[in-house]
Amino acid sequence: MSMKPKTIHDIETPAVLIDIDRVKDNIARARAHADRIGVKLRPHIKTHKLPEFAKLQVEAGAVGITCQKIGEAEVMADAGLTDIFLPYNIIGATKLARLKVLHDRITLSVTVDSADTISGLAGAFTDPAHPLKVLVECDTGGGRCGVQSAEDAVALAKLIAASQGLTFGGLMTFPPTGKPKDAETWLANARSALVGAGLPCETVSSGGTPDMWQKPAEGVITEYRPGTYIYFDRYQVAKDAATPEHCALTVLATVVSHPTPTRAILDSGSKSLSSDTLGMADYGEIVGVPGARVTGLSEEHGIVTLSDGAVLVIGDRVRVLPDHACVVTNLFDEVYLVSGETVVDILPVAARGRLT
Amino acid sequence: MSMKPKTIHDIETPAVLIDIDRVKDNIARARAHADRIGVKLRPHIKTHKLPEFAKLQVEAGAVGITCQKIGEAEVMADAGLTDIFLPYNIIGATKLARLKVLHDRITLSVTVDSADTISGLAGAFTDPAHPLKVLVECDTGGGRCGVQSAEDAVALAKLIAASQGLTFGGLMTFPPTGKPKDAETWLANARSALVGAGLPCETVSSGGTPDMWQKPAEGVITEYRPGTYIYFDRYQVAKDAATPEHCALTVLATVVSHPTPTRAILDSGSKSLSSDTLGMADYGEIVGVPGARVTGLSEEHGIVTLSDGAVLVIGDRVRVLPDHACVVTNLFDEVYLVSGETVVDILPVAARGRLT
Structure with a gap:
């Protein structure tokens, strides 16, 4: 140091200089906006990578944090963060073993977009008294990970619900930037299909700082995972x-x-x-x-x-x-x-x- | 670890996986090529950032190494590397103080492209018995740092030579990729102008892995600073x-x-x-x-x-x-x-x- x-x-x-007054102001504005549109905030720590700022975000009302890799979640858990969402397909024996250790320490949830990922999780997590919460990732136009249809979302949710050590937690998307309506429509259809199949959808999680500010109050999304809003940058100004x-x-x-x-x-x-x-x-x-x-x-x-x-x-x-x-x-x-x-x-x- | x-x-x-057999082969091939075209090698450590590989390069005949920042040179000096070229304008009191400490430990040389940089160096280095070697950086078409004309190169070389704690070491360029001939012509003109002004040009240093392999045996360049040749990559294959x-x-x-x-x-x-x-x-x-x-x-x-x-x-x-x-x-x-x-x-x- x-x-x-x-x-x-x-x-x-x-x-790198971080203007702490602006950070606090940005956190407060996001909270006020989230309250206004009726969504929970679960900020993505990728932007700051600082446990100190993750704690500021939780103190300002965030329901937990989002990390992208197990290694990030381990750092945050070590620092005292207690509720972490990992919207990532966790693959391979070593990573599943680390995920299990984390799950025993904190409130943890993950995503899947394939039967392969569910199969790995179901093999590692087998305790019905302490199940891992698993959301299904949906490709609503972002073109990254995610199932391609509501039918596929239902099929994976059924697989999760049928695994004794897993529990179905809802839907998650990395939305197409600039098209928040597309993600809303896609997710609303999928949620209806899930409810029709007897699978209630507790959480519908979306992300992306720019679109959060355009989001209307009504809609299917229950939780937002913005990252960049804590600092903003030239791209966010352009958007x-x-x-x-x-x-x-x-x-x-x-x-x-x-x-x-x-x-x-x-x-x-x-x-x-x-x-x-x-x-x-x-x-x-x-x-x-x-x-x-x-x-x-x-x-x-x-x-x-x-x-x-x-x-x-x-x-x-x-x-x-x-x-x-x-x-x-x-x-x-x-x-x-x-x-x-x-x-x-x-x-x-x-x-x-x-x-x- | x-x-x-x-x-x-x-x-x-x-x-990151590094194929050590290919590394050794690449180092040997570069040495053979440098011998063939009659230039000294002073590899740029930016590619590997590993003291262990810098030592391999020196053991294979490199006259020293090139670093871009003082912090890199400090790491390499700590690891036992003894001859380091810093082709960078060192600006500011703190950096000049660190440069002085390095200069007392190892054989060090730097570049300048302005009277401002020379003025700072001349203020920090004042011992005629232990002068700092300074090369003049030339913009031969690379469009980054460097003086724009042979006349400007001569003017800066005179300023260096007139400073009791500095010694003029020659010319350096970051050449325009794919146009090695342009750099050769530019540097030959500048060297002639320097010799005409009574300023012999000990070293003429150029860089860039792709062009090194096309370089003819005759020419003005005495030293090469390739970096990527130790690993190569998709860009080097394309070139x-x-x-x-x-x-x-x-x-x-x-x-x-x-x-x-x-x-x-x-x-x-x-x-x-x-x-x-x-x-x-x-x-x-x-x-x-x-x-x-x-x-x-x-x-x-x-x-x-x-x-x-x-x-x-x-x-x-x-x-x-x-x-x-x-x-x-x-x-x-x-x-x-x-x-x-x-x-x-x-x-x-x-x-x-x-x-x-």
């Missing part, structure tokens, strides 16, 4: 889910070169900003310097194109708003919590790189 | 720098879902394969399964599109050849060295995430 500097001017670059003033994560960088009048170079490349643009033009923009956009990256260099009279000087320390906050978090061992320009704390990114 | 499994079948996924049989790094992954006949899902997403395609179509291909390409990534899921009769089954463990090996290395805390299917060792990626 680094020694805590007093202000952001004392931090070596590149570094109208936030304004630049809501964005809590920036990368502090130094201008190390200025080879031409319109080209400046930062000490932050794809190893700190990541190459993940989520389809956006450019890799980020410099806060407070309109016309300074990060137009190219190599691993340790960020190429800034200057336009509209933007000025940078070698030695300038700037804050970059990246396209995708979640992947930036995963590249740093620690982040600096700041309030204004004061450094409040340094936190190790405890769940960083937990890939298995 | 993980316990060492016996074979790759016992490794939890996702994981004809290697065949698939030379590629030493693969990501071991498990098929966790198979939602449609042509779509399978891996437990490896952008957090293990990275979003860095270097402009390639797709994010990787599955070794030994022609027609299985990674066509989409989210953070923890890899979307495989199956064509030409390719078959994958849930639970299959596959090896993915990624587009860009260097960025994959940076995402893992440890890598598995394998010989065939036997696990030979597990190495911590000691210089991973050393961003400052």
